[in-house]
Amino acid sequence: MLVKDTELIVSSMFTAVILWMDDSELTQGKNFLVKIGTKLISAAVMDIKYRIDIHTGEHLAATRLYKNEIAVCDIAAAEEIVYDTFQKHKGAGSFILIDRVTNMTSACGVVEHSLRRSENIVWQKLDITREIRAGRMGQKPLTLWFTGLSGSGKSALANELEKRLSVAGRYTMLLDGDNIRMGLNKNLGFEPEDRIENIRRIAEVARLMNDAGLIVLTAFISPFAGDRQNARNIVGETNFVEIYVSTPLEECERRDAKGLYQKAREGRIPNFTGISSPYEAPKNADIVIDTSRQSLEESADLVLQALEKYM
Amino acid sequence: MLVKDTELIVSSMFTAVILWMDDSELTQGKNFLVKIGTKLISAAVMDIKYRIDIHTGEHLAATRLYKNEIAVCDIAAAEEIVYDTFQKHKGAGSFILIDRVTNMTSACGVVEHSLRRSENIVWQKLDITREIRAGRMGQKPLTLWFTGLSGSGKSALANELEKRLSVAGRYTMLLDGDNIRMGLNKNLGFEPEDRIENIRRIAEVARLMNDAGLIVLTAFISPFAGDRQNARNIVGETNFVEIYVSTPLEECERRDAKGLYQKAREGRIPNFTGISSPYEAPKNADIVIDTSRQSLEESADLVLQALEKYM
Structure with missing residues (x-):
């Protein structure tokens, strides 16, 4: 016709x-x-x-x-x-x-x-909502909140995880010291109130990025249980996965890639987590991984496996 | 074989x-x-x-x-x-x-x-870089920075643009008063230094979202040229598009959807942009649009057309 x-x-x-x-x-x-x-x-x-x-x-x-x-x-x-x-x-x-x-x-x-x-x-x-943006990306927005001592392997693990997720077709963003301390939080020091505000802003940005549909990985020491709970409240329980990188202090200090522990022991860094300032280890982390027991790749395998139920 | x-x-x-x-x-x-x-x-x-x-x-x-x-x-x-x-x-x-x-x-x-x-x-x-994330999304990350008086139509236009971009398969995020003032910037007031910090944080978040590969739309009055220039510096010249919603004050005041102008005229809102606080109109905005001259849809058509060379 x-x-x-x-x-x-x-x-x-x-x-x-x-x-x-x-x-x-x-x-x-x-x-x-x-x-x-x-x-x-x-x-x-x-x-x-x-x-x-x-x-x-x-x-x-x-x-x-x-x-x-x-x-x-x-x-x-x-x-x-x-x-x-x-x-x-x-x-x-x-x-x-x-x-x-x-x-x-x-x-x-x-x-x-x-x-x-x-x-x-x-x-x-x-309106374009959180659900629509996530639907577009075909994934559940998550905030993977890595916590652990300096040198525990948080950043390396978060990095490795991001690569794996990216290869698997996920849309991701990594927030770490490099892009936060020099930018958004450059007007914050290391006093207690600054540390609280530091973590709060990171959690708010993670939430906004979840709103955009992304899977966000954050790699900050975040030593205080109260701050991490606050982050969980901001991001929302169903989107927040706390990953405790539980590598023991001795191992972190042995690695001391940036020479920070030595400086801290010499008293040249005040309030250094694990030495002169406490690290409040998570009691109920969603995932716990000790990187001193296996290679980075094996650690990433384990975390990825544990993550499956959240995806 | x-x-x-x-x-x-x-x-x-x-x-x-x-x-x-x-x-x-x-x-x-x-x-x-x-x-x-x-x-x-x-x-x-x-x-x-x-x-x-x-x-x-x-x-x-x-x-x-x-x-x-x-x-x-x-x-x-x-x-x-x-x-x-x-x-x-x-x-x-x-x-x-x-x-x-x-x-x-x-x-x-x-x-x-x-x-x-x-x-x-x-x-x-x-590492998963900015280029890789943008490549995954198949788009050039941009920050579309809408500026204009209260009631000029910034939010409606940014909203409409986000829908159009989303339908066209782009990955977007809209930052506006709703998700910023209640979250990231809830600890900021309306004093001059708070206003500067407000815009600075928004620009930093826009940059992080550009790093994630997204096209970001921001809808804030952002009345001061210096703050907008600062935002441009943070986001980076090649990713920043300033869109001046130039709807005249009389038209904005006539609309007065939230009754804010009336309150401001009665002196009940101090430092109200356009009444008791200046709006420094952009002199070299990348795109200028007066929403009093055509419908929202026609305005969006015009902006989308002008945006093409940045995409």
Whole structure:
């Protein structure tokens, strides 16, 4: 069947009936590639309007869709596309949604009607939320909070973990002394109140990065149980994983890569954790790892294994 | 040809010769799906060892690869895979690298030799850098710094922009009063030094988020030119885009959605920008937009168009 060009619709938003075919659920705001006509472009399901009961035809409220469910959704494409309603033209009115990561067809659908700009309530209604950002990255945002003495291997382990997670396709960010003390916290000293504020700001940034969908790794001594509890409260219990790098003081002091322990023993660094200032070891850390018992790689293996249940 | 199982290699890292076929360049750390034998898993090019001159066979130093170049690389997979060297077994020793976003075949390659754990220098050498994180997301990290009077439409415009960018497949984060004043900056008041520190911390967080690969949108009045220049210095010139929402004071006051202008006029809010405290309008903003002249959607269209050259 030939269709006159003038009958086609040019718009970047439309309402559609979709059949959701993916094992994972559909959440609002999720981003896809949409294949419609000959075009393949970015699009997002901005709003699930209602689900249709396939037995009764009833309209049911829904904010997410599970496999084999049918629903009416508003879809926004990244640019204007030419299409038609399915009723008028089967070819130009049907589409598929392709998962950007797995490249599998997640849904097929037919266009019900276009959403003109003037009736564009979809965009107004839906903000880009934490859930949408995490959904885009296909991961659960987590803050992996490494704590342990200077020289315990926190940074090396966090670094190694970040590489492993990155190779596995995760989106990550590492916060450590290098990028925090010289930047965000450069106006803080080492007095008790500064140390509390130091940890508080790091936790706030970790939370913001979780909001952005990222898996955050932090590598700071964070010696005080109260500060770590505060960090857990800020980040939120379900996203916070405390990893205690429990390498014994003797081993840390033996390594003394930066010569800090020696200086501390000579009294040249006041308030040095483990020497002249206490380290309050976590009593209920989510993961405990002693890096003196195996190689960095083996330690990373163990932590990665223990992390699985949080991912 | 049949191969005895005992001859195959089980490892997660190997050195390979690859032919790069993608229009975009290959950078170290880039993440792919590798198809080797019957397996399809996550992997990253951890190190480009050298490029091979196809005419002379010479080994050339290279940190990135362009289309049709041949190079020797170290590749790390997310889990152990069974394979063989190409020399011994053509089928089990060849692979392709598939782009995670476009799902196109970016490279084909043959395994030279396995990298045993003990000789694993690859991981140690390469940290996950800003470039790698941005490469993973397939975008240039940017900080879109919106500035303008209260009620000028900064937040609405930043919100709208974030939706558009998200639908277009970008990874974004919006920093605004809601998530900053209640969190990171809750210990700051509205005195001049607090205002400076407020903007400084936001810029530092934006920089960290750029390090994570994200496109960051910030929506704060940021009335002082000096603070904005400081933010630009922190974020870095090449990643900073200042967007001046130039809606005139009369229009902002007319809207007065939160009733703030009225309170300020009554003297109930001291130091209110535009009434009892100055707004230093940007003289050289990268993008200027007056939201009183067109709808939110049209404004967003204009900004998005102007943004193209920065992306």
